[in-house]
Amino acid sequence: MKTFNSRMGLIPLTLLLIVFSFLKTEANAIQIEKKDNSAYIKIWVDGMACPFCAYGLEKKIKKIEGAGDLFIEINEGFISFSVPINKVPTTETLQKIVKEAGFFARKIEFSKEAFKHEINE
Amino acid sequence: MNRHILLLIGILSATTLFAQGPPITTETPIMLGLEGNGIRTFGKFISKENVNIYVQPIVIPYNITPKFQVGAVFPFKFITPENSKTTGGFADLTVFAKYQLYKIDGKAKTFRILGLVRQTFPTGSTSSNPAIGSGLSQTYVGVVLGKLTTKAGLYGDLGYNITNKNASDNFVYNFSVGVPLLPHKYPQKQLNTYLEFNGNYVFDPKIHTLFISPGLQFIPGRRILFETSLQIPIVQDNNTTNRTNYMVLLGTRFLLN
DSSP states (O other): OBOHHHHHHHHHHHHHHHHHHHHTTOOOOOOOOOOTTEEEEEEEEETOOOGGGGHHHHHHHHTSTTOEEEEEETTTTEEEEEEEGGGOOOHHHHHHHHHHTTOEEEEEEEESSOOOOOOOO | OHHHHHHHHHHHHHSOOOOOOOOSSSOOSOOOOTTOOEEEEEEEEEEESSEEEEEEEEEEEEEEETTEEEEEEEEEEEEEETTSOOEEEEOOOEEEEEEEEEEEEEBTEEEEEEEEEEEEOOOSOSSSSSOSSOOOOEEEEEEEEEEEOSSOEEEEEEEEEEEOTTOOOEEEEEEEEEEESSOOOSSOOEEEEEEEEEEEEETTTTEEEEEEEEEEEEEOSSSEEEEEEEEEEEEEOOOSSOOEEEEEEEEEEEEOO
16 A cells, blocks of 8 residues: 555556657558559458557558558558569458458459559548 | 537537547447457546545456457556545456457448456455455446447447445446547547446445546557546436546557557
8 A cells, every 4th residue: 555646656657658659650651652573452341440440450461471552541441552472362361361350351352553542531 | 517518419410520439438349359459548537525536447458359358457546535645556456358249340330249248356455444445346247339430439338237245236338429520541640529428327225327428539640549538427316425526537548569
């Protein structure tokens, strides 16, 4: 049992340090440009209505070997990314990844060209 | 009071609608998936007639499968009675499990129902004056449901809390409407408003309390959010001197890398 002041001071300070360490890693711009040795994948994801909930899916996609150019559009309900052309995951693998993130992969498109994104704001 | 409530509802209704984050004082039916582990904490200041209480829980959920989540709540509690010294320490530990019972997904929308079980252990000290812990084991069984679209989020949870010893059981219910104020893209800065209602009915003696809880949530990026909520009693029919004046919550949630 300790007094109010000693513990009250430590808890918010610790939390603030944690929070600011997370904030420092947030600034990532998404740029999509054509690469000769890349394939492009677009997954139409059902159930992705909460931007804060989409991070789990982003993390799983980023674990695909060589995945890059990640782009998520919540309003239109899709995620797109590039992979090296010789490391394109199967449809089943992608469906499993989306399911594990808590969503449903309604449709998966593969392309040799980068997808053009029209964002409705 | 009623005029202020109507004004708030009017402002929320007139706002352009977009998608948003999890509700603040209501359970969310959206679990974060296998890779979406996160931590939530908030400071809650409770002003009562004869005492002020500060609670700082740290909530750590973990997804075993996309449908099944377990977690623990580690609460720290500090109590300052009127004209008396503050006592504080670790309060009653809670463990919980959520299981997704039903889900229907569509393009940028989802409807989900979860089962929720919580077990609270009497880990908080009861030898201090005032006591930090309740001295009770409590088992909560309830459901959480929510419909989330790009236009708005509606959330609700209700459940029955069973207590041991001679303490009364109680029925808990919460409802939330979430309305984003900014257009959304990912990752994005979001500012969301919530209007929530938090009810509790104790059976013996019969005490019904209901709070209206307007809240704000700021999401500066993909992995962190900040939130605040003011909880004001609109029904509080207990005749004791233990009435709540108001509660203020200030918190954060962050997702682990």
